[in-house]
Amino acid sequence: MTPPQRRRRQPRDQPLPPPPGPGPGKQKNPERLFVVAGPDGGERDGDLDLVALIVARADPPPAATPEQSALLRLTTTPLSVAELSAYLNLPFSVITVLLTDMLAAGLVTVRAPIVRQTVADRSILEAVMHGLQRL
Numbered sequence: 001m002t003p004p005q006r007r008r009r010q011p012r013d014q015p016l017p018p019p020p021g022p023g024p025g026k027q028k029n030p031e032r033l034f035v036v037a038g039p040d041g042g043e044r045d046g047d048l049d050l051v052a053l054i055v056a057r058a059d060p061p062p063a064a065t066p067e068q069s070a071l072l073r074l075t076t077t078p079l080s081v082a083e084l085s086a087y088l089n090l091p092f093s094v095i096t097v098l099l100t101d102m103l104a105a106g107l108v109t110v111r112a113p114i115v116r117q118t119v120a121d122r123s124i125l126e127a128v129m130h131g132l133q134r135l
Contacts, residue, residue: 048096053078053111061107067098071108078111 055078060069070088079087085095102108 048081048099050082051080051113053080053113055109057109058107
């Protein structure tokens with residue numbers, strides 16, 4: 001038994017069309033992640049969770065990178081590190097490097113996430129149950 005033959009959409013004598021790309025003068029050269037994250041000169045001791053809330057303390061300074069400026073604009077209200085990573089389309093590791101540098105510079109603060117109690121207080125549940133029974 002012979003395998004089925006694939007059929008080409010374009011005849012062999014015609015050249016393939018060029019791949020679509022950005023127009024003239026619109027070349028986009030993405031930055032490497034190590035360029036975005038900055039030099040790795042010092043130790044970073046910031047332990048940031050995915051759910052840690054980040055809040056900006058100041059406006060972006062003139063010397064801030066575009067990523068730092070975007071982070072400061074986004075964090076006027078508390079946002080988690082995971083949300084920032086998604087909004088900026090950068091990996092979690094790059095966001096943590098940027099945030100720890102900004103934390104050391106005093107541009108942002110880190111808030112612990114709000115943790116809800118897993119089990120409600122028994123007295124509250126009993127009060128609710130008694131109130132419902134009286135209805």
